[in-house]
Amino acid sequence: MRRNLITAAITLALCGITLQASAQSAAELSRKAAPPAVRATTQLPRNVVPSHYAIEVTPHADKLAFDGKVTIDIDVLEPTSTIVLQAVNLTFAKSALTGKSGKPLTPKVTLDPQAQTASFTFDAPLPAGRYALAIDYVGMINTQANGLFAIDYDSEDGKKRALFTQFEAPDARRFVPSWDEPNLKATFDLTVNAPSADMVVSNMPATATRDLGNGQKQVRFATSPKMSTYLLFLAVGEFERATDMVDGTEVGVVTPKGKVAQAAGALEASRLVLKDYNDYFGVKYPLPKLDNVAAPGSSQFFSAMENWGAILSFEYILLVDPKISTIGNVQGIFSVAAHEIAHQWFGNLVTMSWWDDLWLNEGFATWMAARATEKFHPEWNTRLDAVGGREGAMSRDAVATTHPVVQKVETVEQLGQAFDAITYQKGGAVIRMLENYVGEDAWREGVRAYMQKHAYGNTVSADLWSAVQQAAGKPILDIARDFTNQPGIPLITVDSATCNAGTTTLQLSQGEFTKDRPGKTPLHWRVPVVAQAAGGARVDTVVEGGKGSLQVPGCGAVVVNAGQAGYYRTLYGDAQFAAIGKDFAKLDAIDQLGIMNDTWALGMAGLRPASDYLDLAKGVSIDADPAIWDDIAGTLGSINGYLAGNDAAQKRFQAYARGVLHPVFAKIGWNGKADDSAPVQLLRTTLIGTLAGLGDEAIVAEARRRFAANDDASMPPALRSLITGIVANKADAATWDTLHAMARAEKTPMIKNQLYNLLGIAEDQALGQRALDLALTAEPGATNSAGMIGAVAGQHPDMAFDFAVAHRAQVEKLVDASSQARYYPGIGGGSSDRAMIGKLRAFADAHIPASARNATETAIANIEYRLQVKQQRMPAIEAWLKKQGS
Known part of the structure; x- marks a missing residue:
């Protein structure tokens, strides 16, 4: 769905997100399911493979470092004198290889930071056989969400620091030297030495805990099932946990102390979804427990991660804060839980063979989450969201820089760009289309067969198509290939x-x-x-x-x-x-x-009159489905944005658009009613934000009045963040100072993070500059500052981009590694100044690998499209308005 700038800026700022997507037989396709040939730029040799990792780590949170020990059971498949693993920012103390003879061999260790590898070379070739490679090493605790990372946050008891891991994609190599590739699965034993007062969480339940003295304890976890390295997980901190039982599985939520009650919705969602998926997939969830772990802060790369048995979610997507949470937050919690739990099968139990087929994880989980949300909450009417998801994919898919759903991933930098609207939304939309084509029962039968055949293994897309085609007795291979192997x-x-x-x-x-x-x-x-x-x-x-x-x-x-x-x-x-x-x-x-x-899309592309959408909207009843009015409001806001710089035309249009929306808003009003449906509640916030963006002085004045009153009647949770966002967007210096003081004083991390991000959405350019300067200080928090710069970019993309480039050395420390290649294009991509195209290209030439410039080229394509719409389509909109007497 399209959104006006204020609504979009507020929504994205609250999440810390930058504004910115010939026929072969079944047998022939199935033969491609074998592991792909080694790609020299990223993949390891296949002459040595792991079967088990026994890892012991001792984090030193105060020093942002950790000590590690690992013994890896390996199979040498053919004689070799060198064993190559992946490793990043690890320092090796000692290592030894033990075979059948029991006599340790000491290798020479060579690091290649560019290739992200560590090579262990021996004096003579190793015969084929089984060995154990033992390594002692030291690693870094990062301040962004890569590898083992720390998040500092405020609590009622003062400043706290918690540790979490994020290994997708691919960052397990920052935690343990490993075969960090999805099709090299192994089992894992994890032992953690941690402060006695802290809770330690991993994929599996703890099997033993012993006191080490000096305020330390050792926690051993049960052996994991066979899985890919990117699914390994660890969290250490002052947490609490609530649990329930579902079909013999302990389902839990883990939060910072004092917040477990706020995760009740996530726990209930997990309970419902896990039971449903056990039935749908025909394969019971195989681990003894499934936790959802809440982390303060944010990431530019992800909001939740599907680690097997221990999903990591940032607080804003998992917890319900009674002061600020809305029905949209509640829906998001359920949807994200349903998405991540779907991964426990599609991704974790059965994993894509290589990142080319990442969509098998993300597209399926996107579709499955929509199915579960519609099933368990029909009152939300989320079936209509399928159109919005499809539009998100089509917006990305309609420009020359798009890519197929099944894409070629050759480098780590390319992999960071693969998590986009094509992978998620187009993947989910194609699945929805194919399920509709073969029928729900046949589709499910095929998915069940696929799960049973490939459990604990790796696949390519053709394996899924073959299973569904066999179950359906209806040809889908050609259709599926057309929509996933070619773009557009x-x-x-x-x-x-x-x-x-x-x-x-x-x-x-x-x-x-x-x-x-x-x-x-x-x-x-x-x-x-x-x-x-x-x-x-x-x-x-x-x-x-x-x-x-x-x-x-x-x-x-x-x-x-x-x-x-x-x-x-x-x-x-x-x-x-x-x-x-x-x-x-x-x-x-x-x-x-x-x-x-x-x-709308055909009109903007010049295939139909640009005014067709407005003609349709004129005939929409005030009693139409709220989603229809939500779409109309979003489109009117979008047109308003395109008319920016044409003051006379924009003022005429704003008056017209306000006239269209006022009757709808008058019907639902500022104050919620007990019987308001979820779609009506969502429409209320859309209309308020859109009208504010359309220059409705009465709406802005009422928002300011309510903000000043600051009581429960004026600032109910459903509107608190929106009202604060409108005030922040329209702030003068004194109001900005008030908001800044609120952010500094706030002790609740989720609210504190929101306030800092909202400081970035002021229309006033001088205040935007103040927000940029503030983002480079320690005050907002290490994982929040990049989002704050992104919030400024929502209003002032050119200024934010120039600032980020000028302070690149500081800014890059604030961005997780997986987001580096797309962060700067995301900052500048909202510009409507043709000069930004040259700036983006110059930055990419200097700082982004050639293989990872798709985000840059997409940002450029969208700027060019935006300029084309302004020049070629808006005159027709202006002419239409004149005909209406506006």
């Missing part, structure tokens, strides 16, 4: 719609939708198409070879992509579009939403 978005054009004897015959053709290549020769897809006349039955076909036809029962308005399960855009002719507009109110809400999003 099909465009289904309705060439004609002829009604005869109560049946409409559609003639369809397939092209390609792009935002920036109007003359592009289209790729070809086999596209499952579903159509429906208003009130009639749905019918389907597969458009192959660029052409297709469909006979639809009924006459009048016919919706192509009925139910919106398809991953394609639909282009109607004038007569068909007019018929849809006439019967728009009769359509299902999800089809209304899908048509509106297609209409």
Whole structure:
């Protein structure tokens, strides 16, 4: 969904996120499931493989360092004199290799920081066989979420420091020298020496704890199942834990002391979802426990991580704070829990063979979370969110810098960029389309077969398609390959719609939708198409070879992509579009939403009049589904942003847009009602934020009044963050100082982090500069400062980018390693100044590896598209407004 700048700035600031996505048989495809050939830039030789790690670590949190010992059981598959592991920022004290003879061999150790490897070389080749490689080493505790990292936070008892790990992707090599690749699975024993008063959490339950004296204890954990290194986990700190039992599994939440009650929603979500997934996958969750661990702070790279048996989530996505949490937060907690628990099967139990198929983890978990949320909370009406997720993917997929769902990953830097809207949202949308094509029961049967066959192993996409095709008895391999092995978005054009004897015959053709290549020769897809006349039955076909036809029962308005399960855009002719507009109110809400999003995108790309969306919106009833009005508000806010710099036109448009939204807002008002549905509650916040962004002085004044009153009636939890955000956005120097003082005094980390990020969204450029300067101090917190710079970029992208580049040495210490290649493009990518294109390219040439510049090129493509819309589409919007008398 699109959002106006204020709503987007507030939402993203609260999360610390930068504003800125020929046929083969089953047998032939299945043969590709073997581990891929070694890629010299990142992968290790395959002549030695691990089977078990026994790790002992002693963190020294005060020194930001740790001591490590590991004994790795390995199999030497062919004679070699060198064993190569992955390692980053580790210092080796001693090492020894023991074989059948029991006589230790001492290797020479050579480090290659560029390749992120440690080589252990012996005087003579090692015969094939089993060995144990023992290594003593020292590592760093980082201040960003890579490897073993520390987070400092405030509590009622003063400053605290907790330790956590984040190993995806791929950062286990910062914690233990290892074969840090997904298809080199092993079992793990972990032993941790830690302060006696601290709780220690890992993937498995603790099996023994003994006192070491001097305020230290040793905790041993049970042996893990066979898993990839990136799923190993450790947390050490002053925590508390609440638990429940589900199908014999202990489900828990772990939080900093005093906050476990705030994780009740996450615990309930885990309980419901785990039981449901045990049934859905047909394979019971295999570990004895499943924790969800809450960490203060934030990351530029992730909000939660699916470590097997010990999910890590940042507090803002896991805890409900009674002072500030909204229904949106509650929904987010459930959705993220459902996503991460889906990974316990899709990713952890069965893992992609290499990062090319990362989407098998993320796309499936995205789809599964949507399914679970809709099942357990139908009152939230989240089925409509599928359209928004698809739009997020299509926005990224419509520019030249897109990539296939199954993508080539050659380097560590490329891997950091692979976690994007194509992997998550397009992956989830393609799964939704294919499930709709084969049917829910057949899809689930195929998934169950896939799980049972590949448990504790590694796969490629073809393994999933083969299992589903066999279960469904319906060909999907070609369709699946078309949508995952090539980039882009099909465009289904309705060439004609002829009604005869109560049946409409559609003639369809397939092209390609792009935002920036109007003359592009289209790729070809086999596209499952579903159509429906208003009130009639749905019918389907597969458009192959660029052409297709469909006979639809009924006459009048016919919706192509009925139910919106398809991953394609639909282009109607004038007569068909007019018929849809006439019967728009009769359509299902999800089809209304899908048509509106297609209409907007096609208008901005010049394939339909840019004003089509506004014509549709004019006919929407005030009583329409809240999601429809949410979309309208977002689009009006987007147009307002495009008109920035054209003061006269923007003022005319703002007056028109306020007139459209005021009647809807008057109906729901500022104050919530006991019977407000979740969609109404969400719409209230959208309308308030949008109207503020549209220059509604009464809304801004009321926000200021409520902020000044600061009582429960004026600042209910559902509106507190939004009201504070509007005040921060419109702040003068005195108000900014007040907010700054509030941030310094706040003791609750989640609220404190929000306040610091909101300091970055002021419209006033001088205040934006103050926020940038503050971000480089220790005050906001090491994991929050990068998000604060990103918040400034939401309002002042050019200033924030120039500042970040000028202070690059300081800023890069604030950004996790996995985000380095995309952080600066994210800061500058919101600019509408053509000069930023040159700045981004110059920065990339100087500081970003050539293999990792996709984020830069995407930011540039989006700036060029934004300028194109301003120059080529907004005049039509202005002309339309004049016709309306605005």
